[in-house]
Amino acid sequence: MMEDTVIQVEGLTKVFGDFTAVNNISFHVKKGEIFGFLGANGAGKTTAMKMLIGISAPSSGLAHVAGFDVYTQTESIKKTIGYMSQKFALYDDLTVKENIRFFGGIYGLSKARISQKSNQLIEELGLEKVAKSLVGSLPLGWKQKIAFSVAMLHDPKIVFLDEPTGGVDPITRRQFWEMIYKAANNGTTIFVTTHYMDEAEYCDRVSIMVDGRIEALDTPKNLKHHYRSESMNDVFLKLARS
Numbered sequence: 001m002m003e004d005t006v007i008q009v010e011g012l013t014k015v016f017g018d019f020t021a022v023n024n025i026s027f028h029v030k031k032g033e034i035f036g037f038l039g040a041n042g043a044g045k046t047t048a049m050k051m052l053i054g055i056s057a058p059s060s061g062l063a064h065v066a067g068f069d070v071y072t073q074t075e076s077i078k079k080t081i082g083y084m085s086q087k088f089a090l091y092d093d094l095t096v097k098e099n100i101r102f103f104g105g106i107y108g109l110s111k112a113r114i115s116q117k118s119n120q121l122i123e124e125l126g127l128e129k130v131a132k133s134l135v136g137s138l139p140l141g142w143k144q145k146i147a148f149s150v151a152m153l154h155d156p157k158i159v160f161l162d163e164p165t166g167g168v169d170p171i172t173r174r175q176f177w178e179m180i181y182k183a184a185n186n187g188t189t190i191f192v193t194t195h196y197m198d199e200a201e202y203c204d205r206v207s208i209m210v211d212g213r214i215e216a217l218d219t220p221k222n223l224k225h226h227y228r229s230e231s232m233n234d235v236f237l238k239l240a241r242s
Ligand SMILES: Nc1ncnc2c1ncn2[C@@H]1O[C@H](COP(=O)(O)OP(=O)(O)OP(=O)(O)O)[C@@H](O)[C@H]1O
Pocket: 016, 021, 039, 040, 041, 042, 043, 044, 045, 046, 047, 048
């Protein structure tokens, strides 16, 4: 594995019965890169991501995440990465502080470290007034920003974000992306799926999955040039909906 490669995937495949959900995909992701993982509904993004985060065994192919093998070193992978999904992020019936304490504990942080991280996160996000409110009472955009910070509590090398901004308003999405940039600038690798094509423009490189295969992978600029498109939306429509 090249020194700055943090995700290495070769011929990764997942079969359910006679249906191939992820079909022989290959790519590398570099340290500190923001890697966009795009595809229409059902293209196979979540299935691929589940293999990379060590919760679903591949049918065939190879993958290393932070240097760990997805077949044999899944516990090491889980400790090294952060994960956030739109569908499950935080406990609605715990307060902001309780969520931080809970997830900090799961990640194995010391009490002192959790307390320090909790204060830092609350200050950075300007959450002083709602630190003791139940997360369920907060707007979705706030929840998602807190969820991202919680996924970063243990300073993961790579953070996997599965549609992190789904249903969130454009201003909050922009703020969310500022958090992503900051994490990437600090050396965290970001692997992100999204349905928002403006967000695809913010990625360093983007892959586009169609029916389980990666049909295109390049910088947004090169993809637009190659597909003679004005925007990533056009590129996506040409590939994913053709
Ligand atoms: N456990 C499973 N058993 C059988 N088929 C599955 C299973 N998990 C996913 N699939 C199928 O694999 C295909 C890819 O699903 P996946 O959830 O990976 O797509 P996706 O690109 O993440 O879509 P979305 O954007 O809707 O989340 C779908 O046709 C889905 O029905």
